[in-house]
Amino acid sequence: MSDAPAGRTMYAALELLDRQIVDADGCMAGKVDDLELEASQDSDGLPVVVAILSGPGALAGHLGGRLGRWLASVQRRLREGPDTGPARIAFGAVKRIEDHVEVALPRESLESNRGEQWARDVVVDKIPGAGHAPE
Amino acid sequence: MKKLGQITLGILTAMGGFVDIGDLVANSETGARYGMSLMWAVLLGVIGIVVFAEMAGRVATVSKRAVFDVVRERMGARMALINLFASFFINLLTLVAELAGVAIAFQLASDVNYLLWIPLAGFLVWFVIWRMKFETMERVFGLMGLVLIVGAVALVKLHPDWMHLWHQASHPSIPQGEGTPTYFYYAIALLGAAMTPYEVFFFSSGAVEEKWTRSDLFVNRSNVYIGFPLGGFFSIMLMALAATVFFPRGIGVEHLGQVALPTTLALGKIGLALMILGFFATTFGAALETGLSCGYTIAQYFGWQWGKLVKPRQAARFHLVVILSLVVAVLIGITAVDPVQITEYSIVLSAAALPLTYFPILVVANDRQYMGDKTNSKLSNTIASFFMVLLAIVAIATIPLMIATKAGQ
Amino acid sequence: MGTAPGVARLAGLVVACLLCASCIKTISPARTTHTYLRKAAHTAEVVVSAVETARLVAKSAGDGKAFGPYTSVMLSEQEEQAGQAQDTFESVQPPNARSDKVRDHLGTLLNKVSDQLSALRIAARRGELDKLSRLARPLRELSKKLNKFIENPE
């Protein structure tokens, strides 16, 4: 076993993966479906976490197997425009990691929020009372 | 004083909200068929749901995370997705049963076929979810469900041989001509009726929706420790009514209407009217809970905004899932599947699927990183571990028993 | 966790088993006198349940204890219940001459029950709740006979 490292430590799968993402306004904005690792000169050639991947594209890769392939094919069919890979949140936008992962952006600006916008614009907004909190 | 009032209200709500179509059907059915000799299964189920709901409520209160959030995070995306399929399917089946229950309550009051009422019931459930505040919704139907207490009055008025009922309960034996597998099949049904997973999805999501904090932990405990066992009292009451009136006459319960019959015999029109009102309140309340739970489980798995605290347009996918679930449930309901059969399947499968949600909650309730000093005590861990073993056995035994007994025939 | 495909297969198997379990309910042929008698007794049990329920409902309604809609729903339900049991039983092939006798005996009883339950339902639908007690009277005797049949189907 290696010597105790300095700085905050974290188990990626246990404490980061599959956790709730909360946006700048406190709204729930998807899950941490995968992490993007990158080794660069800045990091002395060691891999560091550079982005959170969120949304069905990322989840499909994480699930793997038949389930993952199925989800990926559903996602391909629903997608408009060219494949730009799974929705990405740069790790620099992460504010805090506690029980939730807080990001400093509103969810409207996240690519992974497109499904939510679709459900809102196409269905929910057309029903009377969608803009009022329940009383 | 205000706090005390709130706690009482919470207890009463939990008590009225405990009963749903599964409890109405399973307790009357088993009471009619086995007398009181399956009462132990109800008691076991009540203790189980107390342990389970208390943990889920505590985890939700301390960590602000509802059950399916925890399930995904601990079991990983893959296992949790399979869990989601199973939980959602059972939830939907329960929703169908509850909607049919609401429709049958309307039918008993109007003599118009229940199939015609199912779409209306579905619409009303959606409307309440869309418009009514969480707390109001929970209170109104929980408290209305308390009218079932009329059954207890009826039981006293029927002058049952209490010693005989007690003997059946304390010396459980399988009546002549009944098979052992069938007996245990119904024991599982009773366990599933008391411990339906949606209750825990709803309860924990509710704790998050109502923004419970550590100071509310006492409310959580009192709701669970007092409210649920009192709800269990209704279950035993229904069983005793059936054991008194149906068991000696060889009557089997095949229709929800029969559940009101003993009370009608004892108390006449008022008794009947209150029973039907009770059916409506409990099944409608449970239809709200299962309808919401359909949305909760999926939204919590994918991390979408959920809940009734925000405007519907801010939780668009959640509301879309709830609407679609209700539509599908109504469509299944109007195919004239036997509501009692659907209810039975839903509670038996609920029992089989329990370890899927129970286990992750048990683990997280022991995680100090979330729970701080509010982790499980030794005592609650001992009881919880006992139930984990029991539920594992039940899960393994359910499907073979279902096949061997041709679903309890 | 790597066990997922196994679990998925297991889930598939469970669903398949459930489908089978729900199909098993359909009638199967009776090969021996013994199984035939068992089916006959089971039919009688279901009909006794319907008859006894109908008696209780009729009594409550006759005493002014139940509403019209409830009475009418419950009585139609019992008629249907007994009718279904009868249909299922009559479609079972009796294996030999000995079972023919059982079939005739139970058949006669079931026909009488069916007539009485129909009469009850008709009266309830017409709102003639005061007639129900009288109409239900013959059911008592029929119920006794059915119970005797259950104890000794021959």
Added chain:
Amino acid sequence: MRLSELMGHEVVTESGRVLGKVHDVYLVQDGPMLGEWGAALRVHEIIVGKRSYATRLGYDRRDAQVKGPVLVRLLLALRRARHVPWSAIREIGERIIVTDDAAP
């Protein structure tokens, strides 16, 4: 590279000994600065074991935050995972190949 490309992969030593699968990745916050977040999380070790489900459930954590219930711990304790430092990794492909000193 994605985290999912490491997770669940089989790990073998250069001499061909199978160590198990990757159950988790241990991160240390000492990388280059990234916007609001601060120092990046660097991959420090991979956690490898045969059927070490305890890791994913949190029972294997260094700070021992999850303890009870005894029954669960006993069931899981049979399979401990080992920490393999990133520097021991020689090749990442279908399998992850590590140096022999990672498996004492």
